[in-house]
Amino acid sequence: MTDATGETHDDYSPFGKPLFDDPLARALSRVGVIDVGSNSVRLVVFDGAARSPAYFFNEKVMCGLGRDFSQTGRLHPEGRVRALSAMKRFAALARGMGASPVVTVATAAMREAEDGPDFRAEVEAATGLRMWVVDGREEARLSAQGVLLGWPGAEGLVCDIGGSSMELARIADGRVGKRVTSALGPLRLQGVKGGRKGMKAEIKRVLAELVDTVGTDHKRLFLVGGSWRAIARIDMERRGYPLHVLHEYRMTTKAVQETLKYIESHDVADLRAQTGIGESRMSLVPLAALVLRQLVRAVQPREIAISSYGIREGMLYEQMPGRLRDRDPLIESCRFVEQKDARLPGFGRALYHFILPIFKGERESRRRIIRAACLLHDVSWRAHPDYRHEACFDNATRANLGGLTHPERVFLGLSLMHRYKNSRTGTRFEELIGILDAGQIAQAEVLGRAMRFGAMFSAETPNDLGKLDWFPKKKHLELRLTDTAQDLFGEVAQARFDSLVSALGATSEIKRLRPKARDDAPQV
Incomplete structure (x- = not known):
């Protein structure tokens, strides 16, 4: 089913339904990779079946296996001792964390050193880990x-x-x-x-x-x-x-x-x-x-x-099913976080479609950031109310998210900050906000205030109760409410709506909207 913007809701186009509940995706929920390099040995355990998985554990030991290789053609003796010790620890940690599989990959030093095969056998005997030595x-x-x-x-x-x-x-x-x-x-x-x-x-x-x-x-x-x-x-x-x-x-x-x-x-x-x-x-x-x-x-x-x-x-990507590889890492990660942390998982999609008319002329690259913001709009609700806006900004700008440029990180963080706070003056983020130009700052504020109004207006699907219409040439915003929504549009919701109108620099009007039958409502 499509709405006025041409969006297909039953598969959440163009990303399809979330995959993190799919058995193929859940099989990747905790994957360990040990990287035996020439300079360092590192264990990473990835957790979370979203397209942009979280780092459950990450530890590095600077062993220097390749030190002096040019002169000796062998692994550095001290490096061997340190690397074996690290591998023993990593194997025990991976077992304790339930990481499966644990893939061990070794690169230049191990593939070229005269004693590389001996060390590989020593590691397997001591830890049970089979080392995959890859060529260049x-x-x-x-x-x-x-x-x-x-x-x-x-x-x-x-x-x-x-x-x-x-x-x-x-x-x-x-x-x-x-x-x-x-x-x-x-x-x-x-x-x-x-x-x-x-x-x-x-x-x-x-x-x-x-x-x-x-x-x-x-x-x-x-x-x-x-x-x-x-x-x-x-x-x-x-x-x-x-x-x-x-x-x-x-x-x-x-x-x-x-x-x-x-x-x-x-x-x-x-x-x-x-x-x-x-x-x-x-x-x-x-x-x-x-x-x-x-x-x-x-x-x-x-x-x-x-x-x-x-x-x-790359090792994790190797194990991903093809349909997970093709997904947008930002959207999949935000969906996963919403499912895990939001008060009302799924509401982010409804909120996105409710406020989308304000951004109907935006290119897809910007709309995906708007989509991500809506999915994340409520995941910091456990933070103290006085600092919730700061938690939102920090989470967005510091999170391990793929497919996100630095200006997009700041735009996302600023919009989420305005989800909880009208003013940004005097915050500790002013230097970071300077990464954006004036137009981007203004749009992030509009997005934040739009999410704030939509989230305050209804705890259900707001599209069933009201509809926003934005006329950019006239700079005019209309809110059409169903009869059943009149009680929801109280003074707090009115204040949030007025704040949005102010951010748009617009005039506004509130009208009555005939209620849709439930079967005709957008399936988000």
């Missing part, structure tokens, strides 16, 4: 799949840098295309002869070969890996950027070059003090910076984006 092209594919987990429609080039290797993969149309691997990891570069000059020459030579396969002039370069995230964190510090969420952080090629100069001109200890980046990670940043400078010059991306999703998320 498979590592590139899994990392690219991690990016697709967060950006289903992503298009461009994925670059995943680890301690001992660097992979590139093209993505478009939801698929991974050409992919290549190289030895341009910072730990491996430490063994290049000729000092800094020799490293630059080697990086330039290898990248020229890689670019022959993956091409240049990409729409977007997605950076995956701890060294890239560290550089992005330094970029944030240099710019004074207020939102310290690395996922979906965007940089121009010019900004990247300026930050790389900034890194060159500052002592590593000073950079650590400014950013809080760990010593092991920061020690690799200067070498990673050399690679990034040449990478940007070689592939010539139009934009650079940081992805916190990589090989571990």
